Amino acid sequence: MxxxxxxxxxxxxxxxxxxxxxxxxxxxxxxxxxxxxxxxxxxxxxxxxxxxxxxxxxxxxxxxxxxxxxxxxxxxxxxxxxxxxxxxxxxxxxxxxxxxxxxxxxxxxxxxxxxxxxxxxxxxxxxxxxxxxxxxxxxxxxxxxxxxxxxxxxxxxxxxxxxxxxxxxxxxxxxxxxxxxxxxxxxxxxxxxxxxxxxxxxxxxxxxxxxxxxxxxxxxxxxLPTAQPATERSPAEQETERLLWSVLGGRTTYTVHVRALARRLGYTVPHSYEPTMADLAALVAANPRALPSLSSTLVLALTGEDERIRLTDVLTRARAGGLCLLLSLDECETLLALLRGICKEQPTLIPRAAREVLRYAWLPAPLNRTHLCADDLEHVVEHLESISDSGRVPDDTPPVPALLRLAECVAAALGEESGAELRRWSDQVAARTGIHPAALAERRTDAGRWAARQAPPFSRVVVEVSRARTEPRDSYYCRILLARPDGTHTSLHEEESAPKTPEEVARQVRDAVEVVADELGLTAAPHATVLVARDSLHLPIDEWNPGAPNEFVPDQPIGAEFCITLSCPEMSKLVRSREREHRRRWESGHTAPLVVDDERVTLPRLRRLLQTTHRDATQVVLHCAPEQRDALLELCLALGVPVVLWDRRADCPADAAGLQQLDPTGPLGDLPERVRVFRGAAFDEPETLPARPALVWEEQGRRPRPESLPLQDPPKGAHAS
Incomplete structure (x- = not known):
């Protein structure tokens, strides 16, 4: 060069x-x-x-x-x-x-x-x-x-x-x-x-x-990697050599295994190659699958139980120290071949299983999408090799990798016959790495329970947005949940949790909507609920633009692409009776909405209206000046009104005409969709349609709550003999 x-x-x-x-x-x-x-x-x-x-x-x-x-x-x-x-x-x-x-x-x-x-x-x-x-x-x-x-x-x-x-x-x-x-x-x-x-x-x-x-x-x-002089060897090579000595130090046949390993890794091995232990350490340090591949052949040669235990300890320590990956070359190639077939036949199965059974693990980005592309499999496998499933195991045995737990769940979902090959692969990896049979059996049982339980499809995206107040620019923290109608949810983890610009938050929301879009049916419009603090209800989140999704489709704000509504959970913590009033208003039968379009409406008067003539009102439409609107909005939320609509651009009640095109007091059920359509038209014709509708929409019984998948610990005293 x-x-x-x-x-x-x-x-x-x-x-x-x-x-x-x-x-x-x-x-x-x-x-x-x-x-x-x-x-x-x-x-x-x-x-x-x-x-x-x-x-x-x-x-x-x-x-x-x-x-x-x-x-x-x-x-x-x-x-x-x-x-x-x-x-x-x-x-x-x-x-x-x-x-x-x-x-x-x-x-x-x-x-x-x-x-x-x-x-x-x-x-x-x-x-x-x-x-x-x-x-x-x-x-x-x-x-x-x-x-x-x-x-x-x-x-x-x-x-x-x-x-x-x-x-x-x-x-x-x-x-x-x-x-x-x-x-x-x-x-x-x-x-x-x-x-x-x-x-x-x-x-x-x-x-x-x-x-x-x-x-x-x-x-x-x-x-072919060879050892450097002792003073020039990297810390990884020195640690690897020390670990290898504990298993191979007294064996005279290890050179045969090293020669075979070098050929398996793709190197040209000359007849004169007589590797030392330091050469083997250099080979292992240069190839993250070398040590697992070497252990595959060593397992057959190690006849003593003490030797086998030492090998398991070496593999565990090496993985914990980042000196090697979990799978050997053969194991990795076999798994990728199996998973490619599954991706072709059932592209949604693997990411769905990962999100549901590895909820507390940081998942790579491809698993936070609806479909898993075969080109992303290598990255997914390598990521899951490095983490455990966090479940308990018998004392003095290695933790169960998240990859094996996922493989068991996928195999269970495929059925007894179709998943047999994947289960055999899991058995072989567990046996080589020293994972206790009881620990693997427990994951297999739990996988069967998971496969038998049909979780309802995701119905909406829940986004928690909060200001990054220490940042000099307009930045926000963002957490995303995929929610189901029964109130359960799955969290979409991300690799980077730093503050984000509005555009980055919008891209994350759009990506999350794509995850659930296939489960909504062909006619349902995707819905994202944005949870904000009460001092952030004015944020124009629906106007945040993620940019063009591809080179053919032009860009538009997320509020025009799918239904974006606001929710303020903080208010329920501040007002004890809010949840009860919220539930009662939804169950009241959807009486006529209350339209506030008079500058003389004060806080005391609005309170009387919402507690007397409009006690059962589900919706309030606010047409008032900005300095008056914030206090009236918070009062509506405190009194349990679940749907509140207003125009962020309005300066006075006379601006109420700006929202008439979306029929603000029309049928309540499709109000979020009417708002979405209006936002799209306003984006295309901003001078003709200057209004910018904001909508609080808090449905009854759809607060996302975490769900747990029970695990039974392996029986005490179940140790390898």
Whole structure:
């Protein structure tokens, strides 16, 4: 990788720059980059002007020149070649590589992500691990990035601009970054392999014309890890070596196991390879599935009970210390194959089971959606390997991983015959890792109970929003629950609990609504209830805009996309009789609503109305000045009125006409939907419809409450013998 060949690309029109990306000079006038950074997405065409800056901004002079698009891949792969207006002749040439084998390779690259932009775009040294086995059905390389930016507060992609970065392994160009993967917390990028495009006739002809000749691919593999001198070994290697000595220190046959392990991990093992214990530690430290894979063969060779107990202790300590993962290579491949089939046949089963039986675990983002995509399985499995299910186990035995608990529940839901293979897999993992049979049996019994109990579908989203008062900007904390009609709920955990902008909260709410949308039926409108403190009832949460959901559908506020209503649980804590009055008003038969449109209505007068002529009123419509409205609104809530409607933009009762189009005193049942439709029309025609309706809607008996799934502890004294 030559820093002088780094290219910053800006594309757009002659008047305005629209896209920024990265590239690499592969010949004196040829720049390799990603095609999408040159495209006008709205017109499905390419921008008319392209400017490039060649060279590393921190390594001497850079050259600015123009360029034109001269090649894109005929099968629409996201790769392109630019021809610069000026010739940039640099020493050396580009070598092209093709990673082979199973072992992860180190990679590096230079690009211009948005996260590194200050006054201008600064170069970022990308580096990490390329695991060949993580390439999915689309054939893209996975790049597990070591230094990674946080998600941006403004919603823009932190990796934006890194597309087009050339990826190098062992100083061979092996691929091109084309996108990021936010499911992995911004720590994973995707790259198109070089072998997918360098064989194209048009690509080869251009390299023949402008470079030394057509590209020649060289197969490259990861070098076999070997021990560094004792003073240079990492703490992980030193700890791993100490643990391995406790199991293998006195055995003369361990080299056979190490040789087999190295081959299984995808390394080329020469005949002269005679590994030491330190070499084995280096191998294990470099591959998180090495130690579990080694233990799979050691279990068969360890005949003594003491040796078996020591191996279990080593695996437990290594996992707790982050030195290895739970599953061996074979176990992981078997599980992924089983789960891919389940995702294809029943894509909602795995995320539903995870949310219901692992309620107290922090779930990865793919499990907080309705459908689980097969491409996300590897991330889900790796995340669940690292946590236990928090249930009790017999003394001196390892905790049960959350992954095994989930596997048991999925197997139970599939049925006796269809889930048999998944249960066999669970038995094998439990036996290898030393999990007590009684602990696994208890989870299996509990899984059967769960599968037999048909939980009602989710019906709405409940969002708790509170101000982040210590933040200098407009920020909020957000917690989301998926609620059922029977009052039970499931909490959607998130990886990042920092304060969020209104746009970020809106995106989270929209994502949560998508989780329950499939369970609502084809005609039901999704409903989100926002719980706020009484001093936050005025917040325009329904106007918060999450941005466009995709490149085809335009953006709109969440209040126009689905029903957004407010609730103020705080009032029930302050007013003892509120819950009783709330219930009575709902059961009264929905008498005519009370419309407050007279400036002479004071707090005492409103109280008399709500306790006499409108004692059974379920709804109040407030048309009054802002300085009067807050006190009247709080009085309505304190007296148990479950539905209150007002216009945030109204300055006086004369502005009442602004809400007439939504028929504020019409049928109560579909009022939230009428408000949603009005909000959408007001978003499209803000000058024609200036009103901004806010709606408190607190249904009877639909307060979400937690539910528990009972677990029975394994019997005391049930220890391995």
């Amino acid at each position: 030559d820093p002088h060949r780094l290219v910053l690309i800006r594309s757009g029109t002659t008047r305005l720059r629209h896209r920024v990306g990265s590239g690499y000079l592969v010949a004196p006038r040829l720049v390799l980059t990603a095609a999408h950074i040159l495209q006008d997405g709205e017109r499905s065409s390419y921008w008319e002007e392209i400017q490039v800056r060649v060279g590393h901004p921190g390594r001497g002079e850079t050259l600015r020149t123009g360029a034109k698009l001269i090649w894109i891949h005929p099968q629409d792969l996201d790769v392109a070649l630019l021809l610069t207006h000026d010739e940039i002749d640099l020493p050396g040439s580009v070598r092209w590589g093709h990673p082979v084998g199973r072992a992860p390779l180190r990679y590096e690259g230079l690009g211009f992500p948005l996260a590194s932009a200050e006054d201008g775009r600064d170069a970022e040294h990308l580096r990490g691990v390329l695991p060949p086995l993580s390439s999915g059905a689309r054939g893209l390389y996975v790049l597990d990035q070591e230094p990674a930016p946080d998600l941006r507060d403004d919603g823009r992609r932190a990796w934006g601009g890194a597309s087009g970065t050339a990826v190098f392994c062992e100083d061979y160009l092996v691929g091109l970054v084309i996108r990021d993967d936010r499911s992995y917390g911004n720590r994973r990028l995707r790259a198109i392999p070089a072998h997918c495009f360098v064989q194209d006739d048009g690509f080869q002809a251009l390299l023949q014309r402008y470079a030394d000749g057509p590209p020649c691919l060289t197969e490259i593999g990861a070098p």
